[in-house]
């Protein structure tokens with residue numbers, strides 16, 4: 143199969159070329175390639191499929207609802223060009239999180255192209271080891287402290303857990319970071335109430351990524367007359383750390399996106415959706431369950447294109463996909479398209495160690511491809527070289 147006449151969005155340039163696909167992989171990139179089946183990209187942007195490393199659901203389903211939620215949510219994201227994901231849990235009773243981990247284990251085996259849905263790379267476990275103060279929309283009664291509440295269930299899930307988000311200042315967190323990284327899990331810091339002196343030890347122990355920069359995160363403050371940076375400022379300047387932003391035009395005003403981009407660059411900053419079940423649903427004023435439907439832990443409401451807690455005090459997550467956020471970065475945040483696409487593909491793939499297989503238009507990698515129209519909207523999506531014929535409402 144050949145995708146012809148595209149403008150290929152490579153990490154450093156836009157290249158007018160064709161792509162040949164064989165056995166689900168990119169077999170050749172060049173001009174005037176010949177082959178049997180032709181897809182005419184008609185001068186549109188041909189991008190690597192997007193990679194979302196932080197999403198709770200979409201299309202009405204939350205990954206914590208149970209096994210039936212996976213098709214719905216993964217399919218919704220795929221229609222927006224997202225071809226690989228880390229389904230993400232929120233703070234919840236341990237049984238619900240362990241159910242989620244075992245669902246990931248079985249669902250990960252199913253063929254994404256055959257089900258016309260995004261591929262599961264692994265799980266992101268967000269919480270329950272998070273600070274009270276910056277819990278955001280996470281349900282308070284299920285928060286845990288590493289020194290007191292065992293986290294063996296995470297170590298048992300290390301075969302499918304790619305990332306865990308925790309607060310670095312909690313009692314026992316440094317030891318937890320050490321044990322998780324030793325088990326091969328990437329540890330992310332976020333939802334924290336730390337300060338420099340309590341954050342640095344966790345970075346030295348292995349924290350390598352920051353969860354939704356600026357959102358539910360500690361920032362500069364005075365302690366006994368001394369000003370200390372928080373996780374946000376440390377993350378912006380510490381080159382050991384990568385970071386993610388929710389680029390839905392609500393969580394982060396363009397100025398903050400620019401600061402993050404200028405400090406970290408497109409190689410260390412990725413975009414995530416943090417999408418909730420309301421993504422893609424008609425939902426003005428409707429009240430939704432945040433997390434599993436069966437154990438109504440907390441609610442959120444959608445107004446003006448973003449999810450908030452019902453009392454309107456906090457943002458609860460986005461209702462967009464990474465496929466929409468690429469356009470936001472390029473159009474509203476003044477980020478070159480090559481970098482915006484990198485932040486949604488190669489960079490997140492590198493952060494989770496999947497870049498050998500996915501994340502760029504490179505010969506030998508999976509033929510996961512998203513074509514953007516002139517308004518930077520995904521209009522065709524290929525997974526393992528198969529056109530999944532997207533239809534959106």
Ligand SMILES: [Zn+2]
Nearest residue numbers: 196230268416
């Ligand atoms: Zn989240």
